[in-house]
Structure formats: C-alpha cells, structure tokens
Amino acid sequence: xxxxxxxxxxxxxxxxxxxxxxxxxxxxxxxxxxxxxxxxxxxxxxxxxxxxxxxxxxxxxxxxxxxxxxxxxxxxxxxxxxxxxxxxxxxxxxxxxxxxxxxxxxxxxxxxxxxxxxxxxxxxxxxxxxxxxxxxxxxxxxxxxxxxxxxxxxxxxxxxxxxxxxxxxxxxxxxxxxxxxxxxxxxxxxxxxxxxxx
Numbered sequence: 064x065x066x067x068x069x070x071x072x073x074x075x076x077x078x079x080x081x082x083x084x085x086x087x088x089x090x091x092x093x094x095x096x097x098x099x100x101x102x103x104x105x106x107x108x109x110x111x112x113x114x115x116x117x118x119x120x121x122x123x124x125x126x127x128x129x130x131x132x133x134x135x136x137x138x139x140x141x142x143x144x145x146x147x148x149x150x151x152x153x154x155x156x157x158x159x160x161x162x163x164x165x166x167x168x169x170x171x172x173x174x175x176x177x178x179x180x181x182x183x184x185x186x187x188x189x190x191x192x193x194x195x196x197x198x199x200x201x202x203x204x205x206x207x208x209x210x211x212x213x214x215x216x217x218x219x220x221x222x223x224x225x226x227x228x229x230x231x232x233x234x235x236x237x238x239x240x241x242x243x244x245x246x247x248x249x250x251x252x253x254x255x256x257x258x259x260x261x
Contacts, residue, residue, distance in 0.1 A: 065114045065123060068092065070110075074155050075102045079154065081125065083108065092125035096154040101127060113139075121258075124150060134158040134195075141190035152176050160238060165191045167217045171230050218246045219253055228257060 072086035081102045083090045092110060094102065102108055124146060126132040131153060137236040138149035155176045156164060164172035165188055168247035173184035216237055223233045236253045244252070 065090075067109065068123075068125065069109045070107070072102045072104050072106050072108055074100055074104055079150070081246050083110070083125075090123055092123045093129075093150060094125045095131065095150060097157070098125070113146075122146065123218050126153075130158045134161060137143050137194045138191070141187065142195055143186065143190070148178065149177075151178065159242075161191075163194050163216065165195050167220075169220075172234060175234070213243070215246050215249060216240070219249045222246075222250050223253060223257075232257060 068083055068085050068090055070083040070090070073082040073084050073089060075081040077099070079094055079096050079099065080098075081092050081094055083092055092112065094110070098110075110127065111129050112126070113124040113132055113135055115122045124132075124135060125228060126135060135146075135149050135153055138144050138152060139146060144152075152161065152173075156172065160172075163169075168188055170181060170184045170188070173179055173187055174181060205235070219240070220233055220237060223236065224230075228236075236256050239256055240249050240252055
C-alpha cells in the first residue's frame with residue numbers, strides 16, 4: 064500500500080489530476096481541487112496518499128495534509144460515499160469546514176458539493192455525525208449548546224438571514240469568521256465583512 068509520495072510535479076490538470084515523478088516513476092494522483100495551486104509543474108511536493116483498489120482500477124488519491132487524507136477515509140466509510148464523492152466534498156470543504164457543517168446541520172453547505180442534493184445532504188449529515196466525532200442531537204435539526212441554544216455559528220447564520228442576506232453571502236461570510244467568539248462578536252465581524260464585500 065502506498066501511504067505517501069514525495070517527488071516532482073510533471074503536470075496537473077484543472078480536473079484535479081497530477082502526475083508526480085518519484086524515483087523515475089510517474090504516479091497519476093487525484094487531488095482535491097484546493098490542492099492544485101500548490102502543485103506547480105517542476106516543483107517538489109509531498110502528498111499523503113490513499114491507495115484505492117477496485118475490481119476495475121487502482122487509483123491513488125493525494126492530500127497535502129494527513130488531516131485531509133484521514134477525513135477522506137472517514138468519508139469513504141460512510142454508507143453511499145465512494146471516492147469520487149468524497150473527493151468532491153473535500154474539494155469544496157476542508158476537514159474543519161466539513162466538521163462545522165455537520166455540527167451545525169448545514170444542509171446548504173453540503174449542497175454546494177456538485178451532485179449533492181438536499182436528500183443526499185440529509186443522509187450525509189446522519190452518516191457523518193458519528194464518524195466525524197460531532198455531538199449527536201436529540202432530534203434531527205435540534206442541535207443546542209450547553210445553555211440550550213443553537214451553536215454560535217447557527218445563531219449568526221440565522222441573524223444574517225433575518226437581516227435579508229442571501230444564503231450564498233451568508234455561507235461565504237461564515238467561512239471567513241474566526242473559529243471562536245461570542246455570537247455578538249462574530250455577528251459584528253460578519254456584518255463588517257459583508258459591508259466591505261459590497
């Protein structure tokens with residue numbers, strides 16, 4: 064099993080495939096789209112890999128960090144998620160963003176992934192909740208913090224939506240907020256970002 068590759072990037076494609084030369088051998092590796100900018104042809108690169116064997120193919124998937132590879136493998140273990148969908152998910156959401164989307168039960172965030180509709184997103188939320196070590200809600204859509212309120216980001220999202228901001232604006236702004244902070248602080252920062260963006 065191939066666990067990692069260190070070598071020279073010979074070429075890359077916009078669809079997420081790179082050709083790496085390691086010790087005179089060229090390896091075709093599929094990577095999340097977010098990893099492509101770092102794979103400059105002629106440059107040296109190190110990738111953690113997942114060696115996927117099927118009846119009809121042997122495919123290498125490469126990731127710049129161990130966390131991304133581990134998340135990819137967690138996704139593969141979820142019912143109904145194959146390597147193609149897992150790679151699409153990681154091309155849209157990094158490990159932390161994916162964990163946050165699952166914790167907040169953010170269907171909109173998951174439907175940003177090409178080929179994932181609302182029904183598939185609901186199924187993914189259920190399948191990934193335990194696998195990504197996210198607290199289990201008492202009922203679907205009923206996620207609360209220790210004080211019995213929705214999580215901080217969910218409250219910020221609700222406030223921004225109530226102010227008339229569209230789902231895409233809200234989603235983009237939430238990804239740019241700090242990891243921690245009170246609802247008031249995060250909402251203030253979100254509004255600042257939205258004003259600057261306009």
